[in-house]
Amino acid sequence: MTRLHDKRAIVTGAAGGIGAATARRLAQEGARLFLVDRDPAVATLATELGAGHAVADVSDEAATEAFVAKAVSALGGLDVYVANAGMEGHVHPLVEITQADFDRVVAVNVRSVWLGIKHAVPHLAQTRGNLVATSSVAGVIGSAGLGPYVASKHAVLGLVKTAAVEYGAKGVRINAVCPGPIENRMMRSIEEQASPGAPQAVHDGFTHLVPLGRYGTNEEIAAAIAFLASDDASYCTGTALVVDGGFVAG
Numbered sequence: 001m002t003r004l005h006d007k008r009a010i011v012t013g014a015a016g017g018i019g020a021a022t023a024r025r026l027a028q029e030g031a032r033l034f035l036v037d038r039d040p041a042v043a044t045l046a047t048e049l050g051a052g053h054a055v056a057d058v059s060d061e062a063a064t065e066a067f068v069a070k071a072v073s074a075l076g077g078l079d080v081y082v083a084n085a086g087m088e089g090h091v092h093p094l095v096e097i098t099q100a101d102f103d104r105v106v107a108v109n110v111r112s113v114w115l116g117i118k119h120a121v122p123h124l125a126q127t128r129g130n131l132v133a134t135s136s137v138a139g140v141i142g143s144a145g146l147g148p149y150v151a152s153k154h155a156v157l158g159l160v161k162t163a164a165v166e167y168g169a170k171g172v173r174i175n176a177v178c179p180g181p182i183e184n185r186m187m188r189s190i191e192e193q194a195s196p197g198a199p200q201a202v203h204d205g206f207t208h209l210v211p212l213g214r215y216g217t218n219e220e221i222a223a224a225i226a227f228l229a230s231d232d233a234s235y236c237t238g239t240a241l242v243v244d245g246g247f248v249a250g
């Protein structure tokens with residue numbers, strides 16, 4: 001499939017499960033890539049895919065401005081920005097969360113999406129491009145122990161809807177994908193934190209809540225992001241595409 005032939009895309013969080021799968025999927029569909037992560041391992045995937053890369057903190061404005069400029073210079077423009085980097089934070093009831101933990105999760109998960117919009121949209125407006133942010137089912141419903149994460153993912157949808165309204169007239173589409181539980185490092189961390197030494201019980205509990213009876217894969221989320229990034233989604237903006245095996249339908 002070459003839906004994204006010669007499209008120029010930035011993917012953040014590209015060293016992680018969903019981000020790496022998304023980078024691979026966009027490359028398979030013909031995109032040229034610039035990969036971003038705070039984890040230096042992003043360089044290995046960039047080499048594999050012939051992509052540019054930056055090791056950077058997406059919650060930092062100067063860093064974001066710099067990697068967007070570097071990507072635009074390397075790729076010759078920008079058609080797609082995938083604001084995917086994120087963190088789960090600590091699993092605690094709301095009354096036990098520290099201000100530092102709360103602020104860090106909001107900075108990484110929310111400020112980063114706003115910064116992506118702020119610095120990428122001027123370039124996307126030149127190409128009638130689009131931005132896809134990774135929210136979560138935690139952007140749609142609550143989840144005990146994940147207060148800052150849930151609040152942050154709801155806020156991502158607020159930014160996406162606002163940006164869609166502000167930039168629709170310029171032909172820029174802004175959408176979100178809302179994954180359910182995915183078989184990767186982030187869910188392993190949440191499971192272990194929620195039930196130290198017995199994470200399988202948490203895995204079984206989440207699985208029981210999914211009508212399709214399983215966690216999703218990184219590749220299933222990458223496919224949804226590729227759809228939103230492509231012209232197949234040409235009439236989608238301000239939307240939150242839930243990809244969760246039916247989790248929030250129940």
Ligand SMILES: NC(=O)c1ccc[n+]([C@@H]2O[C@H](COP(=O)([O-])OP(=O)(O)OC[C@H]3O[C@@H](n4cnc5c(N)ncnc54)[C@H](O)[C@@H]3O)[C@@H](O)[C@H]2O)c1
Pocket residue numbers: 012013014015016017018019036037038039056057058059084085086087088108134135136137178179180181182183184185186187
């Ligand atoms: N795993 C799930 O079940 C799930 C479900 C819903 C939504 N999500 C969301 O999907 C996105 C990708 O997560 P994942 O599941 O691939 O987990 P992951 O931990 O494998 O990937 C997250 C990546 O983001 C990077 N990152 C974190 N903070 C950063 C920062 N400040 N600057 C730059 N990079 C940073 C990490 O280094 C990592 O490579 C996240 O936004 C996450 O909240 C995940």
